Amino acid sequence: MLWPVPRTPTGEKPLRVMPWWLVLVGLLAAGLLGWLVLDWLLGEADRAAQPDTRATLRIDAIRTGLTVVAGTGGGLALLLAARRQWISERAQRHQEAVAAQEQAHRDRAQAHVEAVAEAGQRHQDRQAEAAEHDAAERRLTELYTRAVELLGNDKAAVRLGGLHALERLGQDNPAQRPTIVAVLCAYLRMPPADADAGEAEVRRTAQRMLTRHLRADDDAFWPGVTLDLTGAHLDGFDAAGCTLVDADLTGAVCAGTTSLAGATVRGRLSLGATFADLICDDLRGDAEIVLDDARIAGRLSFDRAEIGGGLSCRHATVARAYFRGTTVGRTASFDGTRFTRSATFREAVFLSGLSMDHAAVGGYAGFRQARFADLALFRWTEFGGQTWFERARFDGAANFGRARFHDLATFDGATFARPPLVDQARAAAAGPHVWPEGTTVARLDDDWLLLTDP
Known part of the structure; x- marks a missing residue:
């Protein structure tokens, strides 16, 4: 935008031209003044008595009159000279002001031109970036599509190539990692081909790719991804040392040993699946761990685990369970769970409530030196083998109402903050049972004892 240049600087009035008649009036006034002075002085000279004196006085009067006229004219000339000087100075100031305004106008015009040029350059840069982005997106899409197509090939070797292509794509493009992990999980959720050794290798490779990028101490770590393996078919799934966020294995079928040993878990870890063996030793994190309806044919181990969230293992079926030295920060529930062979909770610490209502332990049940910081419920629990609460510590209420002990039961050295409830337990x-102090024991028949509260 261009701005008009004003003719006069701001705050100054326009300069007016002096009219010619004003100079004429000044001259006439000077002549009139000189004439009046001359007339007055001549009149005074004529009053002298002596002719010589009178003549001298008249000469002096004429000289004085001419002097007055000359002085008046000189004053007028001085005023005109002063006006010319003032006009000259004002003209100089005006020229300087006009020059400054013109320079400011040129600067604004230059700035405008530069701004327009910069805006044009930015527009060109944005267009170039958009074009480059579109080209990169097209290339990524083509690579991704090609890799997915390879996964659908009939030959196992080609499918392996597709897996490695996806992994390389994710390693080079972090924004694509969640999508690639989702594709790998979807592949593992697909039913495997029967008796296909090549397909088994492809699936194991997909498993290793997932877990390789979930280890925080590895340069290939992909943070922020989640695993959706609901209903997946896994074989020897090894996520030991991985960082798992909202991992879901609900309904999965896991052959071999599934290992989460030393894993760090966040959010929610859903393990309501079928396992041959599930090892979670030294697991850490604040995730809520859900094993509801899980089926574990062999070993379930959480030895030395530190579970900051809750633990839910309702209506699960477990052959052998190990929770030795485990710490659970929130409520732990094993309601309705069947431990077909044994359950060991030696030195386990339950910082919140523990509930094993309607649970069943087919063999040995060990709670030696376990600590229950809050409510502990064992109502209607079936203990099929030896049951040991030796030196266990109950800081809250404990309830064994209607529980059944089919073999030796001992609470030797156990401490209770309040008397436990054992009403109608058998x-x-x-x-040689050892019951909590104050428990009333009566023989019900030849096979059973009846426990009642005092």
Whole structure:
């Protein structure tokens, strides 16, 4: 935008031209003044008595009159000279002001031109970036599409190539990693081909790719991705040392040993699946761990795990369970769970409530030196083998109402903050049981003892 240049600087009035008649009036006034002075002085000279004196006085009067006229004219000339000087100075100031305004106008015009040029350059840069982005996106799409097509090939070797292509794409493009992990999980959720050794290798490779990028101490770590393996078919899934965020294995079928040993878990870890063995030793994190309806044919181990969130293992079926030295920060529930062979909770710490209502332990049940910081419920629990609460510590209420002890039960050295409730609990008549202090024991028949509260 261009701005007009004003003719006069701001705050100054326009300069007016002096009219010619004003100079004429000044001259006439000077002549009139000189004439009046001359007339007055001549009149005074004529009053002298002596002719010589009178003549001298008249000469002096004429000289004085001419002097007055000359002085008046000189004053007028001085005023005109002063006006010319003032006009000259004002003209100089005006020229300087006009020059400054013109320079400012040129600067604004230059700035405008530069701004327009910069805006044009930015527009060109944006267009170039958009074009480059579109080209990169097209290339990524082509690579991704090609890799996915390879996964659908009939030959196992080609499918392996597709997996490695996807992994390389994710390693080079972090924004694509969640999508690539989703594709790998979807592949593992697909039913495997029967008796296909090549397909088994492809699936194991996909598993290794997933877990390789979930280890925080590895340069290939992909943070912020989640695993959706619901209903997946896994074989020897090894996520030991991985960082798992909202991992979901609900309904999965896991052959071999599934290992989460030393893993760090966040959010929610859903393990309601079928396992041959599930090892979670030294697991850490604040995730809520859900094993509801899980089926574990062999070993379930959480030895030395530190579970900051809750633990839910309702209505699960477990052959052998190990929670030795485990710490659970929130409520732990094993309601309705069947431990077909044994369950060991030696030195486990439950910082919140523990509930094993309607649970069943087919063999040995060990709670030696376990600590229950809050409510501990064992109502209607079936203990099929020896049950040990030796030196266990109950800081809250404990309830064994209607529980059944089919073999030796001992609470030797156990401490209770308040008397435990054992109303209508039953125990096998044979065996040297050790009950909590104050428990009333009566023989029900030849096979059973009846426990009642004092």
